[in-house]
Amino acid sequence: MRGWNFCESATAQEASNLKNHSSAIESRNMSATHTSLGAAADERKARLAKLKSLKRKQPDDEVAAPESTRSPSPPAPPDVAKLHLSGRNYDAETRGPKLGFEAPPALGFSKPTLEEQAAVIEQEVRKKEEEEEQDDKGIDLFKLQPKRPNWDLKRDLEKKLEILNVRTENAIARLVRERIEGAQKAARLKAGKGTSASEGGEETGMEGVALVEGLRVREREEEEEERREKDEDELEAA
Secondary structure (H helix, E strand, O other), X not given: OHHHHHHHHHHHHHHHHHHHHHHHHHHHHHHHHXXXXXXXXXXXXXXXXXXXXXXXXXXXOOOOOOOOOOOOOOOOOOOHHHHHOOOOOEEOOOOEEOOOOOOOOOOOOOOOOHHHHHHHHHHHHHHHHHHHHHHHHOOOHHHOOOOOOOHHHHHHHHHHHHHHHHHHHHHHHHHHHHHHHHHHHHHHHXXXXXXXXXXXXXXXXXXXXXXXXXXXXXXXXXXXXXXXXXXXXXXHHO
């Protein structure tokens, strides 16, 4: 009987120990669930506050999540465009092509650019080509004019005729002067006869003036003819 009682007491003690252990485990589980539920509630409140602040466009400073529940933000990935593109035609800030230059590309250059040097060389080459083309053209047959058959005789006689022309002009002037003087003398002799003599003197005076004017007209015609001949000779020589 004593052994039986001992066994019953042992089993009762084990049962009580098991009960206490299970109650401790349950209490631990309950505390863990309470802490997890509290953390979940805090996270939910933080998310709701963030959504409200985004809707109202206000800074998120009213309700913040506890530091224990905050997760570290992952680092931002590097921009692939900046790694692989040079940025010459691509704008990384606007994520699109560059529409133009803010300043001319050759603003700070002290020396001429390759384009300017090429333009100068091109102008020099064109000038040389034009000069070579003019040299290669030669004589234009359409601009040539046949010379007169007596052009060589006229050229030789011009020097000899210069002296004769001067003598001829002097002789003509002397004859005209003598004729005018003779007319004036005749008019003076007839001056005593009255009005008839005065009228005759006037007529002789008019004849002298007409002769002088005729001489001048002839000289002008000769000068024009000489100029015309010189121009023709220059054209033929060209």
